[in-house]
Amino acid sequence: MAARRAQGLVLQRHGDRGKALLSLFSVEDVDYLTGDVGRAALDEVAGYPLTAATRVADIASARTRFGARAPVLIETVLLRRRAVAKFADPGRWLFTDEALQQSTAAAVAQHRARRLAGAAVHDVTCSIGGELAALRDSASYVVGSDLDPVRLAMARHNLGDVELCRADALTPVTRDTVIVADPGRRTGGARRFDPRAYTPPLDRLFEVYAGRDMVVKCAPGIDFAAVRQLGWMGEIEVTSLGGGVREACLWTGGLADAGVQRRATILDRGEQITDADPDDCDTGPPGRWIVDPDGAVVRAGLVRQYAARYGLWQLDPEIAYLTGDALPDGVRGFEVIDTVDYRERVLRQAVAAHDAGSLEILVRGVDVDPDALRTRLRPRGSQRLALVITRIGAGRASRAVAYVCRASR
Structure with missing residues (x-):
């Protein structure tokens, strides 16, 4: 029994109050799940809601119906439901949680x-x-x-x-x-x-x-x-x-x-985009739009190559935000409608002046929690706006700036 347990231990937390369902996958379990009896049992358990409200009752029902097989049946159904985020058709696949x-x-x-x-x-x-x-x-x-x-x-x-x-x-x-x-x-x-x-x-x-x-x-x-x-x-x-x-x-x-x-x-x-692409990119004040490049571009260190491809420039050479007078096709951007120093009193005035209600906050180069800042700014207007907060310049000449923007979509 100890050897069987060692082959595939998965501890998956289910339901509310931190209740844990211990599921032990073994080769024997896989044989069961892929056989006629196991497939029929999986089809039955797949009909269980297994929501926070029903999970305790569903687990009890499965244990009554399938005894010691209940844990692997329930876990397989739950893993298949999670797998739709990664797999096109996981309905007949088998998984472990870690896999x-x-x-x-x-x-x-x-x-x-x-x-x-x-x-x-x-x-x-x-x-x-x-x-x-x-x-x-x-x-x-x-x-x-x-x-x-x-x-x-x-x-x-x-x-x-x-x-x-x-x-x-x-x-x-x-x-x-x-x-x-x-x-x-x-x-x-x-x-x-x-x-x-x-x-x-x-x-x-x-x-x-x-x-x-x-x-x-x-x-x-x-x-x-x-x-x-x-x-x-x-x-x-x-x-x-x-x-x-x-x-x-x-x-x-x-x-x-x-x-x-x-x-x-x-x-x-x-x-x-690759590091073999042109990277001739200027630095300057904001144009009509601010662009936050896709995370893959930023993570790969290819911001300048991306900017050169679309005729954009950097707000600061050390910051990934880009700007320009036209958006690349299909790219979400932020149209600049105001520029203010990053001071909360000034920001609160700007938010009120532009009738901001829903407020998206993007930050690079400044130590601020966007959610906490949004709460402190108390936006109560009718407009869906955005704040792009960043640091411009280096050393003693650096300053934090906030751009009040309207998102393109």
Whole structure:
């Protein structure tokens, strides 16, 4: 029993009052969930509301109906519901909580697969199969491996027709394949930020697969300098989707465009910007519009390249806000209607003078909590406005400035 518990422990908090439902996934559980009896039970439990108001009763009902199988049934249904944020059709997939947390959103995985079109690919940390599902449609050959027998069993169910094997990511079992790796970045739910503390560690991955084409998915907040210090000389791509930065991805030089070391990919716009693009960008006072560039552009350090592409300029050379007299097509911007010093008394007067009611607050370079500031400014008017707060200048000449704006949408 102890060995069975060790194979796939997931602690998922459900309902109110912090009640915990302990769910133990094992290979035996996967066999049950994928068999006729388990599938029928999942279909029944999928009809339970499992809301905060009904969850205690639903869990009790499931335990009455399915006994010891109730925890894995309920957890699978809840994980499938959460998975719709990442997967197009997760209704028949199996997950563990941690595997779902680290799974790549389908659109991001498909983008990566397009970059690997025609290649033979080995996903050495395949987990429950999310990356492989995208890769099999574009790569010439795919194989997946993982050390966790539960996740491999789930992957076999989720994928069906993809070759899988149990192997340590740091023990090469294929030749002449592009290596794809998604190292674990959590321990007991806590994030790990040191790339050498990943599972497997990035430095060991680089060492084991030296000379091979390789793609490594990382957390979007990874320290680029730390990666370079580990000897990474290839491209670092930062990808955004739905207005949020989803990941950083490392590409060896053989898979990157010549001369590119940093890339921002904005999937919503089908747009890419690299450090090989022109970066001739001026600094000056605000034009008609202020633009807060997509997070992938900022995180990749490509603000100047983005500005040059769209004829914008910076308000300050150290701040990511851009400005110009015209907005790039499809980009949300903030039309400047007033400029004031960043002092709360002055801001409160400006907010009242412009009849602000709903007030969006954006901040860069100034230490202020937007929510707390909004409360103190007490906007009570009828207009939907925005405040863009930033620091202009350096040293003793620096000053905090607030731009009263109207959002384009």
